Amino acid sequence: MQGVTAAVTPKGERRRYALVSAAADLLCEGGFDAVRHRAVARRAGLPLASTTYYFSSLDDLVERAVEHVGLREAELLDSRVAALSRRRRGAESTADVLVDLLVGDGPGTRVSEQLISRYERYIACARQPGLRDVQRRIMKQRTQAVVEVVERSGRCVRAEAMTALVCAVDGAVVASLVGVGDGPRATARATLVDVIDVLAPFG
Numbered sequence: 001m002q003g004v005t006a007a008v009t010p011k012g013e014r015r016r017y018a019l020v021s022a023a024a025d026l027l028c029e030g031g032f033d034a035v036r037h038r039a040v041a042r043r044a045g046l047p048l049a050s051t052t053y054y055f056s057s058l059d060d061l062v063e064r065a066v067e068h069v070g071l072r073e074a075e076l077l078d079s080r081v082a083a084l085s086r087r088r089r090g091a092e093s094t095a096d097v098l099v100d101l102l103v104g105d106g107p108g109t110r111v112s113e114q115l116i117s118r119y120e121r122y123i124a125c126a127r128q129p130g131l132r133d134v135q136r137r138i139m140k141q142r143t144q145a146v147v148e149v150v151e152r153s154g155r156c157v158r159a160e161a162m163t164a165l166v167c168a169v170d171g172a173v174v175a176s177l178v179g180v181g182d183g184p185r186a187t188a189r190a191t192l193v194d195v196i197d198v199l200a201p202f203g
Contacts, residue, residue: 016054018044023065024072028117032124035062063130066121070138073118077101077145081152088154088202095192097149102142102169103188111177111184119174142166155200165199168192 022043026034037051037058044050055061080101089097104115125132143166147157150165172191173184181187 012054015044015046015050018046019051019054019061020064020068023061024068027062027065027121028069028114030113031117031120032062035065037061059128059130062128063134066131066138067134069117069121070134070141073138074141077141081145081148084149084152086152086154091193091196094150094153094155094196094200095189097153098146098165098169098192098196099185099189101145101149102166103173103184115173115184116177119170119177122170139166150200153200154202155196156203157200161199165192165195168195168199 019040023035023040026039026043035058038048040061041048041051051058051061055064084097104112121131121135121138125135143162146166147159147162150157150162168191169188172181172188175181176184176187181190
């Protein structure tokens with residue numbers, strides 16, 4: 001209980017945040033295998049014992065790291081959506097905006113560790129049920145961002161259709177990671193162009 005009490009002090013909160021942030025960085029850079037007590041403490045510049053002092057287990061720390069990554073992604077989504085103008089967009093233009101939002105990585109760039117990490121987190125939920133609620137919240141944030149983009153593009157929004165649209169992008173990206181298509185962006189864009197007028201017709 002001492003660690004829990006210490007974590008709510010200003011110093012404890014700073015240290016806890018530093019550990020979570022470090023774990024989130026490692027998760028995005030090297031996947032779940034990279035998040036280890038020693039590596040997290042080293043990245044945070046804190047003693048090794050601090051990881052067990054402020055967190056009940058490595059799984060607890062990993063869950064907080066996944067949540068932290070989700071908050072980062074949500075902030076990025078919000079900023080991109082806020083900068084998007086309201087105008088009627090065709091299928092290709094809407095697909096371009098959604099690819100930038102959901103896939104990221106400019107044309108011609110290699111697949112980022114952050115993108116790989118996103119889909120590793122999806123798969124990890126099958127083996128680590130504790131991650132499911134966190135990952136569901138992250139997916140909901142992504143879907144809400146898509147809803148806003150679609151609305152700003154003069155199109156109709158139906159909740160179940162927006163979920164299907166996000167799932168279509170995720171499926172296309174995962175397929176591209178094993179060599180199907182011409183990379184995540186191109187594969188996701190082609191999928192979106194095919195389905196956007198069906199899932200989000202003009203209002």
